[in-house]
Amino acid sequence: MEHQYDAIIIGAGLAGMRAAIEISQDADVALLSKVFATRSHSGAAQGGIGAALANEEDDNWEWHMFDTVKGSDYLGDQDAIETMAKDAPRTVYELEHLGVPFNRTAEGKIAQRAFGGHTSNFGKAPVKRACFAADRTGRVILDTLWEQCLQRGIKFFDEFQVLSLIVDNDRCCGAVAYELATGQLHTFYSKAVLLATGGAGKIFKTTSNAFASTGDGMALAYQAGAPLEDMEFVQFHPTGIYKLGILISEAARGEGGILRNSKGERFMERYAPVIKDLAPRDMVSRCILEEVRAGRGIDGKDYVHLDMTHLGEKVINSKLAEITGFARTYAGVDATKEPIPVQPTCHYMMGGIASDVDGRVIRDGNGTVFTGLFAAGECACVSVHGANRLGCNSLLDTLVFGRRTGMEIRRFVQTVEMPQGSPEYAEKAAARISDLMHGKGTETCGSIMAQMQEIMMEKASVFRTDAGLSEALENIRKLQQRYRNVRLQDKGSCFNRDLLDAIELGHMLDLAEVIAMGALYRRESRGAHFREDFPARNDQQFLVHTLVRYTDDVPQVFEKPVTITRFQPQERKY
Amino acid sequence: MKCTFIIYRFDPAVDKESRYQEYSVEAAPTDKILDCLNKIRWEQDPTLAYRYSCAHGICGSDALVINSRVELACQKLVRDFKTGHNFVIEPLPFFNVLKDLVVDLRPFFEKHRSVRPYLINDQKPPEKERLQDSKTQEFFEPALRCILCASCTSSCPITRTNPDYLGPAALLRAFRYIFDSRDAATDDRLENIDSDDGIWGCKSMWWCTDVCPKGIPVTKCLAQIKRVIKKKEKGE
Numbered sequence: 001m002e003h004q005y006d007a008i009i010i011g012a013g014l015a016g017m018r019a020a021i022e023i024s025q026d027a028d029v030a031l032l033s034k035v036f037a038t039r040s041h042s043g044a045a046q047g048g049i050g051a052a053l054a055n056e057e058d059d060n061w062e063w064h065m066f067d068t069v070k071g072s073d074y075l076g077d078q079d080a081i082e083t084m085a086k087d088a089p090r091t092v093y094e095l096e097h098l099g100v101p102f103n104r105t106a107e108g109k110i111a112q113r114a115f116g117g118h119t120s121n122f123g124k125a126p127v128k129r130a131c132f133a134a135d136r137t138g139r140v141i142l143d144t145l146w147e148q149c150l151q152r153g154i155k156f157f158d159e160f161q162v163l164s165l166i167v168d169n170d171r172c173c174g175a176v177a178y179e180l181a182t183g184q185l186h187t188f189y190s191k192a193v194l195l196a197t198g199g200a201g202k203i204f205k206t207t208s209n210a211f212a213s214t215g216d217g218m219a220l221a222y223q224a225g226a227p228l229e230d231m232e233f234v235q236f237h238p239t240g241i242y243k244l245g246i247l248i249s250e251a252a253r254g255e256g257g258i259l260r261n262s263k264g265e266r267f268m269e270r271y272a273p274v275i276k277d278l279a280p281r282d283m284v285s286r287c288i289l290e291e292v293r294a295g296r297g298i299d300g301k302d303y304v305h306l307d308m309t310h311l312g313e314k315v316i317n318s319k320l321a322e323i324t325g326f327a328r329t330y331a332g333v334d335a336t337k338e339p340i341p342v343q344p345t346c347h348y349m350m351g352g353i354a355s356d357v358d359g360r361v362i363r364d365g366n367g368t369v370f371t372g373l374f375a376a377g378e379c380a381c382v383s384v385h386g387a388n389r390l391g392c393n394s395l396l397d398t399l400v401f402g403r404r405t406g407m408e409i410r411r412f413v414q415t416v417e418m419p420q421g422s423p424e425y426a427e428k429a430a431a432r433i434s435d436l437m438h439g440k441g442t443e444t445c446g447s448i449m450a451q452m453q454e455i456m457m458e459k460a461s462v463f464r465t466d467a468g469l470s471e472a473l474e475n476i477r478k479l480q481q482r483y484r485n486v487r488l489q490d491k492g493s494c495f496n497r498d499l500l501d502a503i504e505l506g507h508m509l510d511l512a513e514v515i516a517m518g519a520l521y522r523r524e525s526r527g528a529h530f531r532e533d534f535p536a537r538n539d540q541q542f543l544v545h546t547l548v549r550y551t552d553d554v555p556q557v558f559e560k561p562v563t564i565t566r567f568q569p570q571e572r573k574y
Numbered sequence: 575m576k577c578t579f580i581i582y583r584f585d586p587a588v589d590k591e592s593r594y595q596e597y598s599v600e601a602a603p604t605d606k607i608l609d610c611l612n613k614i615r616w617e618q619d620p621t622l623a624y625r626y627s628c629a630h631g632i633c634g635s636d637a638l639v640i641n642s643r644v645e646l647a648c649q650k651l652v653r654d655f656k657t658g659h660n661f662v663i664e665p666l667p668f669f670n671v672l673k674d675l676v677v678d679l680r681p682f683f684e685k686h687r688s689v690r691p692y693l694i695n696d697q698k699p700p701e702k703e704r705l706q707d708s709k710t711q712e713f714f715e716p717a718l719r720c721i722l723c724a725s726c727t728s729s730c731p732i733t734r735t736n737p738d739y740l741g742p743a744a745l746l747r748a749f750r751y752i753f754d755s756r757d758a759a760t761d762d763r764l765e766n767i768d769s770d771d772g773i774w775g776c777k778s779m780w781w782c783t784d785v786c787p788k789g790i791p792v793t794k795c796l797a798q799i800k801r802v803i804k805k806k807e808k809g810e
Contacts, residue, residue: 043628101754103708104706445620
């Protein structure tokens with residue numbers, strides 16, 4: 001089946017839906033999502049959205065900008081960060097006007113709380129900057145935007161998996177998608193394609209991410225020739241529930257929760273004397289593992305305790321109810337009475353599709369635009385998070401750049417003609433599915449995926465070395481070989497999960513290779529990327545973005561300068 | 575330990591009617607039921623279809639009937655059941671089955687849409703936020719926990735006998751906007767659901783509250799809507 005829209009958006013999380021609301025004002029837009037829109041992983045965001053509203057205490061956007069630059073370990077592009085921090089208050093007021101039910105202060109303003117790495121006066125003390133709705137902030141924003149889309153009659157194609165982008169003469173002209181319920185192929189022709197598919201946490205064994213977080217958009221762009229930027233920067237959130245990786249929001253520490261080792265020590269005091277447990281995530285994750293290495297993990301194991309027992313039932317029930325429920329359900333722990341066992345869990349991709357502040361995908365180090373292709377949200381790298389994202393900056397990123405990208409697409413679609421169709425695109429996709437179903441392969445996806453997740457967790461997570469990364473890269477390439485030999489067991493056309501698994505696995509293997517390559521290339525330690533063989537930051541050589549481009553041979557690595565405007569790189573201490 | 579899973583199967587391309595298939599799974603007491611389904615799919619039978627995503631009770635994808643009760647497969651662990659390691663897994667009742675454990679939720683979302691689930695207020699908003707009393711926000715806060723998993727609506731005895739009844743989930747969303755002080759369409763909203771297929775379809779049977787995986791006091795919220803309509807009728 002064929003469709004025509006001015007713009008299609010792949011992914012119906014916050015970035016995609018915010019862009020759709022913008023575009024729908026005067027252009028035809030459709031959202032394609034492999035899960036029903038309200039199942040998108042934006043809904044799992046817990047703690048808040050950062051904006052210097054100064055509702056609780058003195059604050060301003062320059063402090064927010066500084067914190068984000070410092071949090072990024074000076075790798076974030078400062079022009080983009082300035083855009084985001086300045087636009088944050090407007091963004092939050094806009095959400096409020098759309099109906100997002102934020103918690104309120106005694107005066108009825110939007111309530112705010114402290115979050116990791118967010119400070120007043122350029123690092124002097126923690127500041128309350130995160131606007132929140134209990135510990136389900138992402139969920140209520142997702143619901144609100146989805147309902148706004150319903151009100152505007154925006155077209156959704158739910159449970160559609162995109163198989164490939166259509167690129168003709170270096171211009172992106174649409175996408176081919178597979179309808180899960182029927183097995184039918186759909187060709188979408190459009191003047192603009194926005195990738196808003198979120199993260200790829202499922203590449204790692206322990207993750208807070210949903211099963212759907214398989215980096216589809218990043219891989220589609222990469223296969224279409226767009227470079228991926230800074231993919232070696234993978235955020236491990238310090239407080240995932242032990243063994244499960246389920247997220248316990250930083251809000252737990254924002255509200256006063258404390259990390260303790262086996263001796264009961266508040267160990268973050270030693271590592272970050274000023275802001276202690278509210279240090280940025282990259283640091284806290286490393287500190288937890290340092291404690292474990294020093295034999296101070298709980299019971300000698302690889303986890304520590306997150307203690308909220310002193311917060312009182314009122315705070316916990318009104319502001320941290322969701323995570324308390326997770327602790328009870330999955331760890332059998334009553335967080336009002338006992339500490340929660342936690343360890344770092346793969347949480348967020350700082351890297352992604354190289355793009356500018358208006359969501360235009362960039363082809364090279366000179367800013368050449370990939371005509372018709374846009375990216376926003378976690379799958380994009382603008383870059384506002386640099387080497388490490390601060391908590392509550394991701395929701396902000398999706399909304400600020402979702403809107404800006406939407407505005408740019410609105411403008412862009414007025415300037416170009418609808419592309420020409422051709423049956424060839426769908427035929428290619430059909431041939432690939434047929435190959436997977438009826439080829440001579442002998443491999444199944446399950447075991448390849450498990451091995452990829454193990455290798456990446458072991459060799460490419462919080463602590464990295466040249467030897468470990470080389471081994472990971474070699475093994476990932478072997479798995480890619482095996483992947484070419486996959487054969488599906490489900491030949492059906494209705495909810496064929498086997499096919500989806502295969503497509504997602506192919507995407508993740510591509511990205512795993514890029515992550516390992518970027519990490520090998522970057523012989524320094526910065527933000528979330530820590531090389532035990534190069535433990536210091538090296539601004540002379542590596543104050544640059546890493547880009548990886550797909551080629552018919554091995555992928556090609558190249559560099560792009562970092563934009564520095566207001567804040568010169570300094571040693572990063574908290 | 576070894577667990578037995580008896581799972582509802584139906585593939586419209588092959589099966590004339592539904593059937594049950596038995597699988598044996600090695601599971602730990604702390605494994606989620608969803609983990610067990612994944613093990614079956616990855617290790618034994620990739621043709622088994624079910625929905626899932628976040629795997630910790632937030633996205634609302636995986637409401638199923640587990641041992642005769644509607645539950646989220648990702649929120650129940652093997653140890654939570656006292657059925658001797660035996661599990662019977664079936665799709666949500668009331669909705670049409672598309673394949674195996676996947677149901678057609680379109681009627682559910684149609685009803686959701688019919689309550690106009692968005693803030694209605696034509697007044698130009700202030701430059702900053704609209705003020706709202708924190709007590710007001712706390713009053714409708716329970717409804718914000720809803721993840722649209724359809725557990726309540728598919729369990730409701732009224733839904734099962736009257737397919738036109740809006741059902742608890744849609745009415746809960748109506749409650750959320752009726753009691754939001756920023757919304758200007760309260761009267762319209764109340765009128766819209768003041769019928770036997772609307773709020774009066776609810777006979778306070780509490781099944782919705784009982785099955786809600788997010789612990790929302792659905793029946794109580796719906797009762798608040800009834801109270802407001804009654805009060806209005808009396809001219810209070």
